[in-house]
Amino acid sequence: GPKVLQIPSHQIIDMGQMVTLNCDPVSNHLYFYWYKQILGQQMEFLVNFYNGKVMEKSKLFKDQFSVERPDGSYFTLKIQPTALEDSAVYFCASSSDWTRAEQFFGPGTRLTVL
């Protein structure tokens, strides 16, 4: 079936550095999402994105976070600067129809901030 890819699978960085997480969504999808899952906790919504704009973001989407999808390439989540509490697995998802809400998820990027 359709696949969402995420690069890298693991990333370890020092607190205060910048990190960019990359998502390669399903090719004909137009809606994109990021979710965050801290170890042992629920998966939580961060942000969704359509037509070059953030449509909705949660309180977890701090000012240090930004998303973009320049020229139809990767959908990225950038964190600058990173903090210890940003350590989590970040899942990207994409969907083809806003109202259907059937989202296809990537395998996640495990981010460790030291």
Place this chain on the structure above:
Amino acid sequence: GEKVEQHESTLSVREGDSAVINCTYTDTASSYFPWYKQEAGKSLHFVIDIRSNVDRKQSQRLIVLLDKKAKRFSLHITATQPEDSAIYFCAASMSSNNRIFFGDGTQLVVKP
């Protein structure tokens, strides 16, 4: 905001038996309820969903039930097989936006 609770953190059944995973939600505005499965080391995989205009939906061995009054929904897996073993997540979403609220997941183990 919406809060989805998944009642069983682990569930163990014998192959061939049925498994039932129960969830509740809080927001009456939620109208879309997908279920996802996550096998070890893999990403979330959509399995089935139900919308608030129906109270039952079946896809092969999977049945989802929705009780809007009680704000409860459940996933029934009939004739379970070892390959059904995974973590199952229930979720809720409102029709006006696509933000999904997840439960904590249920680890289903199907013993041969």
